[in-house]
Amino acid sequence: MNHSIKQPHRNVITRLGVPVGIVVVTIGVLAVSSYQSFKPSTPVESVTVVVKSIESDVVDETSNQGTSIIQAPGWVEAEPYAVYASALTQGIVENILVLEGDGVVKGQPVATLVSDDNRLALDSANAKLKVKEAELDEANASMQSLADEYNRKKQLVESGAVAAGPTERLRLQLLAAEARVGIAMANVDSASVAVDTAQLALDRCTIESPIDGIVIERLMSPGSTVRFGGEHTSHVVHLYDPTMLQVRADVPLADASKVSVGFPAEVTVDVLPNTPFEGEVLRFVHKADQQKNTVEAKVKIKEPSELLKPDMLARVKIFQPVQDGGVVKQTVQRVFIPQSIVKDTTQPTVWIVTELKNGKGVARKQSITLGTVVEDGWVEVVSGLSVGSKVITTYETLEEGEAVELTAGEES
Numbered sequence: 380m381n382h383s384i385k386q387p388h389r390n391v392i393t394r395l396g397v398p399v400g401i402v403v404v405t406i407g408v409l410a411v412s413s414y415q416s417f418k419p420s421t422p423v424e425s426v427t428v429v430v431k432s433i434e435s436d437v438v439d440e441t442s443n444q445g446t447s448i449i450q451a452p453g454w455v456e457a458e459p460y461a462v463y464a465s466a467l468t469q470g471i472v473e474n475i476l477v478l479e480g481d482g483v484v485k486g487q488p489v490a491t492l493v494s495d496d497n498r499l500a501l502d503s504a505n506a507k508l509k510v511k512e513a514e515l516d517e518a519n520a521s522m523q524s525l526a527d528e529y530n531r532k533k534q535l536v537e538s539g540a541v542a543a544g545p546t547e548r549l550r551l552q553l554l555a556a557e558a559r560v561g562i563a564m565a566n567v568d569s570a571s572v573a574v575d576t577a578q579l580a581l582d583r584c585t586i587e588s589p590i591d592g593i594v595i596e597r598l599m600s601p602g603s604t605v606r607f608g609g610e611h612t613s614h615v616v617h618l619y620d621p622t623m624l625q626v627r628a629d630v631p632l633a634d635a636s637k638v639s640v641g642f643p644a645e646v647t648v649d650v651l652p653n654t655p656f657e658g659e660v661l662r663f664v665h666k667a668d669q670q671k672n673t674v675e676a677k678v679k680i681k682e683p684s685e686l687l688k689p690d691m692l693a694r695v696k697i698f699q700p701v702q703d704g705g706v707v708k709q710t711v712q713r714v715f716i717p718q719s720i721v722k723d724t725t726q727p728t729v730w731i732v733t734e735l736k737n738g739k740g741v742a743r744k745q746s747i748t749l750g751t752v753v754e755d756g757w758v759e760v761v762s763g764l765s766v767g768s769k770v771i772t773t774y775e776t777l778e779e780g781e782a783v784e785l786t787a788g789e790e791s
Contacts, residue, residue, distance in 0.1 A: 422784050422786050423772075428767070431713055433752055449630060450696050451631070456689050458661075458679060462590055462619060468492070469607060471493045475600060477594050479594050483592060484588065490585075492586070497581040512570075518563040522553065529553050624687055630675070630697075632667060642659070644697045645695070648691050650686050713750060715758065717756060718753060727748075729771070735785075739782065739783070742771065
């Protein structure tokens with residue numbers, strides 16, 4: 380029995396159209412790809428963006444004080460420096476009039492030196508002054524007597540009653556008397572200066588406080604010798620003003636660049652651990668400590684407590700400064716591009732090179748946000764570009780996605 384199998388109906392479109400369509404599409408893709416590959420690239424010049432560190436205003440919505448950037452140990456000391464009550468003359472200490480912790484006012488005596496010889500010197504100078512004053516009186520009297528006699532005889536010479544010779548000799552004697560008066564006056568002045576010098580030497584035997592403050596320590600005792608030429612050899616009392624204190628903080632060298640004069644600070648000491656004191660960076664010591672790898676910063680304590688004393692250990696926190704409205708000064712990295720390539724500052728855009736390889740790439744138009752800083756013809760870019768971006772600086776006309784080739788001298 381002959382059974383024949385019926386063949387399915389064959390569609391000509393399916394058999395021929397689909398393969399032909401696939402071939403046509405493939406040829407088109409290859410043609411477009413070949414065109415892009417062989418299309419000449421547009422020559423352009425570009426520049427790599429520059430990255431700079433600048434201080435920028437950043438709004439801090441979480442704190443009114445700013446961010447703590449450094450914590451440093453230190454110790455309390457007098458601001459701006461130590462103060463001493465010093466002897467201004469050499470001698471032997473007779474008495475110390477103050478003790479540690481005593482309050483003193485400016486000009487108050489704090490110590491005395493043995494002054495017997497100074498009193499005798501003053502008495503001797505006063506006696507010599509009296510002698511010179513007496514000599515001056517004698518010289519004045521002699522000169523006045525000669526002047527009277529000369530004036531009387533001068534009239535007689537003019538009338539012809541006496542000879543002119545003796546009168547002329549009398550005139551010369553009067554000139555000599557006037558010179559002796561001048562010498563006597565100079566001697567009186569010299570003796571007066573000697574009295575003042577002796578009085579000053581006696582006054583300097585009383586050592587006075589140069590400031591209103593508190594005694595930190597006595598550096599001498601009765602019987603100590605005051606002399607000049609060595610450290611503390613003439614310092615009698617060490618003083619400080621309790622309203623003028625600062626902290627000498629050891630700032631690590633790695634963090635020193637983050638801090639500037641005027642930055643706010645917070646000071647804590649062990650005697651009042653729960654009472655931070657407001658402070659401010661006053662200055663830096665321009666000499667680093669190589670062993671500790673630190674540099675000293677002087678931090679002023681704005682309203683110190685009476686309990687704070689010099690040499691107390693302290694801890695300092697230094698903050699970023701805060702401006703009005705919670706704006707914090709921070710050092711940030713910003714991208715800079717040539718200001719000349721920004722044509723429209725309201726909606727700024729630039730052409731950048733992407734997919735860069737062997738000096739060739741693709742041009743893309745990039746929107747950017749400009750900052751406010753301009754330095755030497757370079758303008759700050761807040762957003763839109765990143766480190767390493769290449770910005771096209773010279774071109775005639777460009778289209779999005781156009782192939783470009785960097786001119787000689789540009790990095791790839």
